[in-house]
Amino acid sequence: MTYSDKVLDHYENPRNVGSFDQNDPGVGTGLVGAPAGGDVIKLQIRVNEDDVIVDACFKTYGCASAIAASSLVTEMLKGKALAEAQQIKNTLIAEELALPPAKIGCSVLAEDAIKAAIADYRNHKHEIR
Amino acid sequence: MGYPVMNMTATEMNQTFRKRPIYLDYAATTPVDPRVARKMMAYLTPDTEFGNPSSRSHLYGWHAEEAVEAARQQVAALINADPKEIVWTSGATESDNLAIKGAAHFYHNKGKHLITCKTEHMAVLDSCRQLEQEGFEVTYLTPEPSGLIDLNKLAAALREDTLLVSIMHVNNEIGVIQDIEAIGELTRARGIIFHVDAAQSAGKVPIDLGRMKVDLMSLSAHKIYGPKGIGALYVRRQPRVRIEAQIHGGGHERGMRSGTLPVHQIVGMGEAFRIAKEEMREENEHIRQLRDRLLAGLQDIEEIYLNGDLEQRVPHNLNISFNYVEGESLIMALKDIAVSSGSACTSASLEPSYVLRAIGRSEELAHSSIRFSLGRYTTEQDIDYTIDLIHKKIRKLRELSPLWEMHQQGVDPAKVEWAAH
Amino acid sequence: MSIYLDHNATTPLDERVLEAMLPYLSSRFGNPSSTHTVGRQARAAVEQAREQVADLVHAHPSQVVFTSGGTEANNLAIKGYADSQETGAIAVSAIEHSSVLAPAASLGRRGWQPQEIPVDGNGTVSTEALRATLTARTRLVSVMLANNESGVIQDIAALASIAREQGAVFHTDAVQAAGRLPVDFSACGAQLMTVSAHKIYGPKGAGALIVDKSLDMTPLLHGGEQEKGRRAGTENVAALVGFGKAAELARQELVSRMETLGGLKACLEERLAQLPGVTIFAQAGPRVATTTFFATAGIDGEALLLNLDQAGFAVASGAACESGHQDPSHVLLAMGVERDLARSALRVSLGISNTQQQIDDFIEALTAIRQRLCGGSARLTA
Numbered sequence: 061m062t063y064s065d066k067v068l069d070h071y072e073n074p075r076n077v078g079s080f081d082q083n084d085p086g087v088g089t090g091l092v093g094a095p096a097g098g099d100v101i102k103l104q105i106r107v108n109e110d111d112v113i114v115d116a117c118f119k120t121y122g123c124a125s126a127i128a129a130s131s132l133v134t135e136m137l138k139g140k141a142l143a144e145a146q147q148i149k150n151t152l153i154a155e156e157l158a159l160p161p162a163k164i165g166c167s168v169l170a171e172d173a174i175k176a177a178i179a180d181y182r183n184h185k186h187e188i189r
Numbered sequence: 190m191g192y193p194v195m196n197m198t199a200t201e202m203n204q205t206f207r208k209r210p211i212y213l214d215y216a217a218t219t220p221v222d223p224r225v226a227r228k229m230m231a232y233l234t235p236d237t238e239f240g241n242p243s244s245r246s247h248l249y250g251w252h253a254e255e256a257v258e259a260a261r262q263q264v265a266a267l268i269n270a271d272p273k274e275i276v277w278t279s280g281a282t283e284s285d286n287l288a289i290k291g292a293a294h295f296y297h298n299k300g301k302h303l304i305t306c307k308t309e310h311m312a313v314l315d316s317c318r319q320l321e322q323e324g325f326e327v328t329y330l331t332p333e334p335s336g337l338i339d340l341n342k343l344a345a346a347l348r349e350d351t352l353l354v355s356i357m358h359v360n361n362e363i364g365v366i367q368d369i370e371a372i373g374e375l376t377r378a379r380g381i382i383f384h385v386d387a388a389q390s391a392g393k394v395p396i397d398l399g400r401m402k403v404d405l406m407s408l409s410a411h412k413i414y415g416p417k418g419i420g421a422l423y424v425r426r427q428p429r430v431r432i433e434a435q436i437h438g439g440g441h442e443r444g445m446r447s448g449t450l451p452v453h454q455i456v457g458m459g460e461a462f463r464i465a466k467e468e469m470r471e472e473n474e475h476i477r478q479l480r481d482r483l484l485a486g487l488q489d490i491e492e493i494y495l496n497g498d499l500e501q502r503v504p505h506n507l508n509i510s511f512n513y514v515e516g517e518s519l520i521m522a523l524k525d526i527a528v529s530s531g532s533a534c535t536s537a538s539l540e541p542s543y544v545l546r547a548i549g550r551s552e553e554l555a556h557s558s559i560r561f562s563l564g565r566y567t568t569e570q571d572i573d574y575t576i577d578l579i580h581k582k583i584r585k586l587r588e589l590s591p592l593w594e595m596h597q598q599g600v601d602p603a604k605v606e607w608a609a610h
Numbered sequence: 611m612s613i614y615l616d617h618n619a620t621t622p623l624d625e626r627v628l629e630a631m632l633p634y635l636s637s638r639f640g641n642p643s644s645t646h647t648v649g650r651q652a653r654a655a656v657e658q659a660r661e662q663v664a665d666l667v668h669a670h671p672s673q674v675v676f677t678s679g680g681t682e683a684n685n686l687a688i689k690g691y692a693d694s695q696e697t698g699a700i701a702v703s704a705i706e707h708s709s710v711l712a713p714a715a716s717l718g719r720r721g722w723q724p725q726e727i728p729v730d731g732n733g734t735v736s737t738e739a740l741r742a743t744l745t746a747r748t749r750l751v752s753v754m755l756a757n758n759e760s761g762v763i764q765d766i767a768a769l770a771s772i773a774r775e776q777g778a779v780f781h782t783d784a785v786q787a788a789g790r791l792p793v794d795f796s797a798c799g800a801q802l803m804t805v806s807a808h809k810i811y812g813p814k815g816a817g818a819l820i821v822d823k824s825l826d827m828t829p830l831l832h833g834g835e836q837e838k839g840r841r842a843g844t845e846n847v848a849a850l851v852g853f854g855k856a857a858e859l860a861r862q863e864l865v866s867r868m869e870t871l872g873g874l875k876a877c878l879e880e881r882l883a884q885l886p887g888v889t890i891f892a893q894a895g896p897r898v899a900t901t902t903f904f905a906t907a908g909i910d911g912e913a914l915l916l917n918l919d920q921a922g923f924a925v926a927s928g929a930a931c932e933s934g935h936q937d938p939s940h941v942l943l944a945m946g947v948e949r950d951l952a953r954s955a956l957r958v959s960l961g962i963s964n965t966q967q968q969i970d971d972f973i974e975a976l977t978a979i980r981q982r983l984c985g986g987s988a989r990l991t992a
Contacts, residue, residue, distance in 0.1 A: 071521065077589055094607035095553045095592060098515060102591035119591040123517040127589065210647055217649070218641035218844065226635050233623050233631070233813070235963075240924075241620035241814075246915045247924035248612060250619075279678030279815070282843035286831050312833025312842060319832050411844060416635065418678065418815045418846025435830060437716050438681040438709030447709060448681035449620065449808060451815025451849070520645065527646040 063124055064158035070128035075135055078117040080104045088181025090173040099126040099166065103133065103173035107181050111142045118173075125163040129153050129170035142178055210527040211571045215412075215505060215564030216361050216389060217529055221457065222414035222565070228460040229416065232256065232453035242450050243439065253452045260459025264408065267462045268387075268396040270423055276442045277450055280420040281388035283435075284407035285312035285355075287422050287446065288384045291432030292353050292405065293320050296382070300350035306330045306338055306357070307547040310386055313355050325352075334549045335498035336365035344375055353382040358390035362544040362560055363497030364506025366394060373402030382430060388412055388420075392465030393473065393503045398423065404430045410454070414565060415461030419454035422446075476563050477504035479572050483561060486576030490583055492596070496545055496558060507561040510545070513593040513602070514586040516556035522582040526575050529560050551603070612922035613968050617809075617900055618758050618786060618959035619926055623852070624811035630855035631813065634848035642845050643836065652847045659854025666857040667788055667805060669795040669820045675840045676850055679817040680785040680806035681709035684752075686819050686830045686841065687781045687802040688713040691750055692722060693828035698749035701725035701778070703735050704944035705760070710752050710783055723747060733762035733892040733945045740772050748778045755787035755803075759928050759941040759957055760892040761901025763791065770799030779825065785809055785817075789860030790898045791868065795820050805857075807849065811962070812856030816849035863962075871899035871960050874969055878902055878958065881973045885980065889951065891942065903942075905955040909983050914956060917979040923972055926957045 063071075079102075080087045086106050093100040099122035106115040116134040120127045132153060137145055153159075153167035212220075221229075232238045232253075242257050244250025261272040278284045293303065305317055307329045317327045328346045332338050338356065347354075354376050359366050369385050376383040384405040387396060392413035398406070406423035410416055424430055424445065438447030484507060487493065492512035511519060516530050530542070541555035550558070561575070587593040592602040614622070634655060640648035642656050657671070664671040677683045688710060692700060702714045704726050718724040727743045729735050735753050744751070751773040756763050770780040781802035787793055789810035795803050801822035808814040821827060827840055834842035860867070879902055882888050890904045905911065911927045918925055928939040938952035947955075958972070 071518070074589060079594065091591065092608065095602055096607070098517075098556060100591050100602075100607075102594075119589055119594055121513065121590045121592045122515050124521050126515075127518060212648060214641075214644060214646065214648070217644045218639060220637070220639040221635050223636070229635065233628055235622040235625055235628070239620065239622040241616075241808075244616060244619045244924075244926060246926050247616065247919045249614060249616070249924050279682065279846070280843045282833050283678070283831050285833060286842075310833065312831075315832035315834075315842065411641075416846075416848065417641075417844055418849050434716075436682050436685045437712030438685070438707070440708070440712075447685075447712065448679050449814055451679070451808075451813065453813065454815050454846075454849070524646065527640075527644070527648045529644055529646070 062160065067125055067128040067157050067159070070131040070157070071124040074127055074131040076117045076131065077119065079119065080106055080115075080117060085184055088177040088179070088184065090176025090178075090180060092172045092176050093122070093169050095121065098122060099169055101126065101130050101169055101173040103130060103177045105137060105145075105177045105181060107142065113137045113140050113142065113145055123163070123166065125157065125159050125166040126169065128157055129159075129166045130173065132156060133170045133174060137174065142181070145174060146178055148174055209525045211525065211574060212527045213561045213563060213567065213571070213575065214527045214529050215567075216364075216560065216562035218411050218417065219414045219564055220566070221416055222461060222464060224464060225415055225457045225460045229453045229457040232456055238452070240452070242452060243441065256452055257450055257455050260455045263459035263463045264421055267391060267466045268398050268406065268408075268423060270398045271426060274423050274426050276422045276424055276445045277455060278420045278422055278446055279418055280411070281310075281386065281407045281409035282312040284409075284420050284422040285310065285386055286316050287432060287435050288405040288407060289313060289316040289353065289355055290320060291435055291445075292382050292384070292430070293325055294433040295431045296352055300352035302326045302328070302348050302351045303353045303355065304328045304330065304343065304346050304351060305355045306332055308332050308336065308360055308362075308544045309355065309357050310361060310388070313357070313386055317355070332548055335501070336360060336363045336496070336548050337498055337501055338367055340368065340371055340375070343372065347375065347379060347381065351379070351381050353384060355384040355386070357386040358396070359387070359394060359503050360497070360544065361389045362542060363508045363548070364389075364502045364562075365497045366390070366501045366503060369403060370401050377402040390503070392462070392469055393505060395469070398425075405432070410458035410461055413461050413465050416454045416457040419451060419458045421458070472565060473504055476567065479563055479567055479569065480504045480507055482569065483507055483563075483572045483576065486572070487579060490580065494550070494554060496548065496550065505563050508558060509561070510550060510554040510558040511583055512554060512557065513590050513596055514557050514583060516541070516558070518586060519557055519559065519582070522586060523559070523578065525578060530556070530558055612919065612924050613964075613971065614924045615958045615960065615964065615968075615972065616924050616926045617961035618957065620808050620814065621811045621961055622963070623813060624856060624859060626859060627812055627852045627855045631848045631852040634851050640847075642847060643834070652845075655847055655851050656845050659850040662854035662858045663805065663818055666861045667784065667793045667795045667803060667820060668797065669803075673795070673820050673823060675819045675821055675837045676845060677817045677819060677841055678815055678846070679808070680783070680804055681817075682830065683804040683806070683817045683819040684709040684783055685713045686827070687804060688750065688752060689717065690827040690830055691779060691781070691802065691825060692717050694826035695749050697721045699723040699725050699745055699747040700750045700752070701727050701740075701743050701748050702752045703727040703729060703754065705729050705733060705757050705941045706752060706754055707758055707783055707785070710754070714752070727751075727753065729944050731946050732895040733757060733760045733941065734895050735764050735769060737765075737768050737772055740769050744773070744776045744778065746776075748776060750781065751778045752781040752783065754783040755793065756784070756790065756898045757941060758786045759901075759939055760903045760945070761786070761897035762892045763787065763896045763898060766798045766800060774799065786898060789857070789864065790900055792864065801825055807853035807856055810856045810860045813849045813852040815846055816853040818853070867962055868899050870962065874960050874964060874966065875899055875902055877966065878960075878969050878973070881969070885977065891945065891947065891955070900960045902958045903955060905951050906980060907951055907954065909954050909980060911954045911956055913983055914954070914979060917983070918975065921975045921979065923975060926959070927955055928957055
């Protein structure tokens, strides 16, 4: 598999690796994929009162492009309003990383992770109210 | 001779190997031993021995033929066979095809049933599948979790119309050694042809075809420091085994395999087999020490699984699954060592190793397995570097892994209900 | 050693080819299927060779299936194509190499109908002869581009178009043609073409089948995804690199090689024609610049051969694969040559290292031996 320098950079030096407390009401957690499929992304966002993502982190079990896609997404998310984050498309991720065709699935999974994290945050907030 | 690279000494060879990546993929292919390369050179230089061994009208042809016959003797000697029982092929893949399809086609009136094992090389499995399409029936045995075949299960699978049993001597991925001597007793007693793929065992495990009741045996040069593109099929003469040629033409190799013989490659294979016969015992000892050092160095890593039996195994191989890290990213993390996950032939595909699946490993563990295969030029420094690298990279990948995090928190990811992928 | 005049049997390795191969016999030893650096290096080398070979015959690299040599490629063409089809008829010319004739015969034992396309006295397959042979059942036609014994070049484009009109696939064995005359796979109309390395100063153990991608093929060797599933087995990297380099050199030097060898051959044949009783076969047809096939009525070919060998000249009575057989050349018999004359046939095949001086020496030696064999008893000195 030939990867772009950008994928390799994110793979070698992943940004924002880590975990937030899932029970924190300000945190949304998305856990997508399955070990049998070869990729699992856990993406977490920390959201402020104004529905703006102030921080993001991830852990990923998967190939280099899945790791790179997750890492890239955490960078993209920071500072974005939830509504804006909701609009991030897999094509943008794939393009940004110049993913090979066989690895487009990783960008789809990363988009799923964003959606899942936002949904989780909204559920959280809802429950607490 | 004017070609300095061919005059490399073993020490210089070792120095070449000090460069990264460290080569631990000897089961995929081996470098040509400089001693082998030197022999080959005599048949590659333009002004010397370039004849076609089939040319009967001049010295060029005769000399080439002599060289081919000397090599045939060397190959036969390693497995204690008669040189007349050696048929040159383009490699073990062709040997497997010729043995299985050749015997099935020749004896198709005797029976339509074949037995092999799920962990065989693709060349055996695909030849069998081709025969299934032609109307033959094939039983694919499942090995024990150790990778070894339960002989009782094999015996139970034998039928009245069983024509051929094909079981490899040493597995290419997990290195386990099957008891081919015992299998030979079972098949011979019933008049069933026994084929053994010995591509991974010749030069690593003693083979005595005077004693072992093997009828057909596939051999390869490039797995034991000979050149690529050359192999052989052993075809027993007593009791005589017949095969139908798969490549027809001028009737070379007593009609069993036509085509101009690649003299330099044959000479290389002969020399490689000669060296193997002489040095195998000592070399195995050395490699066993290195392998044990590697195993000991990795053993303190949590959640790793050794694939295949450790005792009934060539010392050259170690196959380990690293739980909670993904296979491709693992291979990438280990780019400073040349290793493989699964076999080389399937490594371009994203499918997990069928060998590891057959011995009962989960898809995830099969995905995250590494085959370390050691060889003639592996050193202690290589092993120590590898141990250190593996520790570092596994730690890094597990820090990244949500599955590892779950495991640390006492959650078994295998029991989590994952959304459909 | 002696002067080598048997280049249609095999050629010595070009030194530049050897230089290209050497790294792959030492430090660049990877298995092209391995995904690590060492493997990828080998893969790149194989792919470069594929381009070089494709260029030689004006094919696309993706059409090149590497094999262990010409024999395997011919078998793959014949059996591999036939096995993907319903049983039918297969037409091969009477002068084909044994690696075409034998697989065609093996199909005959499996329900296929073998059809033989005759040649005329010049060793040429005429369009009429092909038309007369083909039937509606003919699925595959195989006619070699240049004959290994007579050197005769067939009009492949004309023959292939007839085969295609009839709905048959056309294979041509170009082992003796590639590197010796311009060969254009895409223009000639054949869907399958065989080439070999060791006839063009490359190593033994490497060949290729050029395959039109629209064709279904059943592999001859199963068990691995090499060559896109069309030919399993670890690639013979060093030999393929050598094949590639040899193909590149053959393409670059084709014109000069043809001129040099053509000149030598013309001179050889002029001198031969001056010897009494000499017949040069197929002289009327277009022939490759390397090959002169001739006979002297009344002189036994084997005796001539042995005497020439002793005098230091390596020549052949015909195809290497069949030398040692006492049967006369099937190529000559197909051309209608009398058995006795065919038995005295000698093939001289020239190579790029041969010189005018060597031709002169050869003629001199031949003249002397002929005198010895004809004058008095034809007793062998061997």
